[in-house]
Amino acid sequence: MKNHDYRKLDWPLIVCYLILTFVGWISIFSAVYDEDHAQIFDVTQRYGMQFIWIVTSFFIAFAVLFLVNPKLYSTLAWIIYGFSLLLLVAVIFLGIEVNGSRSWFEIGPVRFQPAEVAKIATTLALASLMSSYQFKIKSFKNITRILAIILLPMAIIIMQKETGSSLVFFAFIFMLYREGLSGWYIMFGILAVMIFLVTLSISPFAALIVIFSLLLVARGVIMRRVFLHILFLAVSLPAMIFSPRLGEIQFIAQKITLPDEAWLAMIIIPAFVYHIYSTIKHKFSGMWLTTLSFIGAVMLVFSVEFFFERVLQDHQRARIENLLGINVDLKGAGYNVHQSKIAIGSGGLTGKGFLKGTQTKYNFVPEQSTDFIFCTVGEEWGFMGSTALIFVFLFMIIRIVNLAEKQKDNFNRIFGYSLASILFMHFLINIGMTIGIMPVIGIPLPFVSYGGSSLWSFTLFLFIFIRIDLDRWK
């Protein structure tokens, strides 16, 4: 980089970065604070260590901005990707076990999690592939390749029993959407999660009603007869919702008790048969898609129980049950979130002030300096402080997206979108779990949570983007 170019660096992003690392540092100080070690630079404590991580990340940032040739990223993309896969596999055999997962290397005093770097490596690989000449996302072959690039590290990370980190890779769907993937995939994803949650937290019965309603609305839109379909929905909905309460009916002078599903079937099956019939007859485009979605959704409802009981591990099941309020155990799976909500809630409008937090200071919230660092912010800086932090993240994500759009080079744009997507995913899951909206998934809050490898890799990720962003001035 030529010396006069520093003015063209994206300073707003750098300022955001500095704010977040600083907030992280003092929050860790506050969370771990101990009167015997009141010195914020005391390296026997986490805040002292975090200071070292921050300083070393500044060196990384400096190196990325001024020392490394940005051409290397696209050239070495596949090598880096391959190397990171190697690390991911190696850690299973050579890493140390932390909280039941094998995802950390330990080299002297330093711990390092290869999954963090894998996000950057995967981004580089995807950017490299998708920026290649005449790349079309819609071809089956390319979709397979993209899926392979994403799923490979995910699978290995799951084998490390780090399910949380692997979920972050779903973030790439936002980037893929920008690059031409149909929005329906996101919609279907959201719908599937919704159906999953409704099935678990209310009942399969309720989920079926929701799916049926969606089918009717979609059909109405496609056939341009929205009013008619909504009218039908308005009539059938009460019948379906209240049918379980009828319980017994008088049927040919005999009392019989029908199961809830029988009532539902009496409405849904004839309607669906008619739907198939009209699909075949009218050949409306999109009809088959809705039909298949409907069948898929119904199958999902009936497989939720299997997935929930057989596929998920006990603690994951407990966390979801806790979130949905099915089985709240404030001393067990629900403990973290409950304590976290107490800490945040006790902050009030303006917070208790720096070092004044009682909840986080006295270790009520587990993992308070890492995954639950947002609690400290919430407790000590209150609604104002935590909202401000959310705005910083939001600003940063939107800023990256806007910069990415300005890139002339596809590689750079894809890289930017991947960065924004992954930051967003961490933001969504991490803050969501501390305020009790998301299930507990142990991933750090970027730049803020304690930890060298997380801070280093996000610094690397961000500053690579800031560096390649300079390309557009050429």
Next chain:
Amino acid sequence: MAFSFDKKTTLTIGAIAVALVYIVQLFNLQILDEEYKINASNNAFRYDIRYPARGLILDRNGKILVGNETAYDIMITPLEVKNLDTADLCSVFNLDINEVRVKLKEYHRDRRRIGYQSLPFVKQVPGWQYALFLEKSYKFQGFTGVSRTIRNYPYNAGANLFGYISEVDTAFLRRNPDYRRGDYVGRTGIEQSYEHILKGKKGYNIFLRDVHNKVKASFANGEYDLEAIPGKSITSSIDAELQQYGEILMKNKVGSLVAIEPSTGDILTLVSSPGIDIEKLAHINKHFGEIAADPLKPMFNRAVMSPYPPGSVFKLVNALIGLEEGVLNHNTKYSCSGRYPVGRGVGCHPHPSPTDLTQSIYMSCNTYYCYVFRNIIDNPKYPNVAAGFNRWKELVESFGFGNKLNTDFPAEQGGTLPTTNTYDRIHGKNRWSSLSIISLAIGQGEIGTTPLHLANLAATIANRGYYHTPHIIKGSPDTLINADYSKKIYTKVKPEHFLEVIDGMYLAVNSQPGSGATARIAAVKGLDICGKTGTSQNPHGKDHSVFICFAPKDNPKIAVAAYIENAGFGATWAAPIASLLVERYLNQKVERKELEAYVIQGNLIRNVLK
């Protein structure tokens, strides 16, 4: 690229939407919901309770009946226990080493659940043992002492009155949410009925703690700590010396001895024998099994709970009712040939005949009262037997019989009185007459009165027609006694009629030998005791010995009822006991040493247990 612009906007809107949802949730948690703020203060503060000293119970002259002494609960914080010499610890507290090892093993097993909590290890260690522990405490890491007050009793008397205190149990906590585990509460007697005055107010020291319950520091240098407020003392109406003397007299007898100051309703002495040994009271939990298993039921306060037939002392009531109803006057005479001759008859004992009203009282003639009672019931003023009976019952109830007197004994019972229904059930509707219920004439049959009722009767007669609700608490230095206790409660019998009865009672005690007076044994020179004996027939064994009295005749200072189970004639045991108590109270000493020795040495328990 209009196409891509759309997608970018969609993603941006998505991110903004998520941020907004999170801000709304934060608003909800931090601004709207109070619950989380309350939870937070419970979380971070540890309130170490300071227990208040319980209020004292004083006697009527200010002597301490129930006091306090300090004991210590030894607490263990299992996680802080290091290098423990178990044998040494056991020798200090005199514990069984194997039990301690088992206990320690349990703590070790539950160490994660317990964390840095302190649990009681040995309860109520006396001061000298605690001093021993303090000397060696550097050896016992993880053990600390918390001071508690336990009761002590300077007078060896009154155990059944005071009641005991014990640690609250789960059932009690469910009903009384103000209490916390580890609190002590009055369970019976005065400790229970005046719990609200005696208990005081707990204080606390606030410490900051972490999630392991490990105390980090005193919060704000104790600025918000709360001092414990000691319970208030209360003054009892009991005369400590007299109570102690009463218990000595009642030793080895089963029954009750109750003394009331007629002018106030103050209970001077109330003995239920056998009672709880006062030394066991402070450590009631240790002795509970043994006390509960005693066939003589020492926990049962006979004096206020047990309904006995009053026997001949009830003739006084019938005489008063007869006078009030006009079926009897001073000169009414009936002759007695040793039995009441109508129906199945009622036996009497040999005595001069005929008798007038006064004589009937001091000779305790059964026949006389059969006539009187039938005249009351069959009084032509009333249309039928039931109406006559109801009038009789109304007058009897005006003496407090058949109902609780509303004293401050939580365990007080009301005794029993029959109703017309009772007899309809026994004999058939309207198939009974005054003759069927003739036992009531002499205080037998379907009537049950507590010894307290009888003492109250003595006080009522002493007052010539009214009583104050008997009570055991006079008040406390700064609380007034229940205002109801100062009210005079009049019976439905006019005061002038009482004078006739009092004459009879005076002569029962103070007649010449050979006059047929039943209670001459109770006479004390110069005290003008007025009394009435009773011998209550007992189908299950030897008769109960009953005596009520008051003294002096003019301006009475004390009214006493003695009810001794299975002790024979009223004059044999009850009259000596009651009169000794009167003598002791009015003369501060007892001259009749022989009688006193006879009473103290008398052992009637075997009559009861046979």
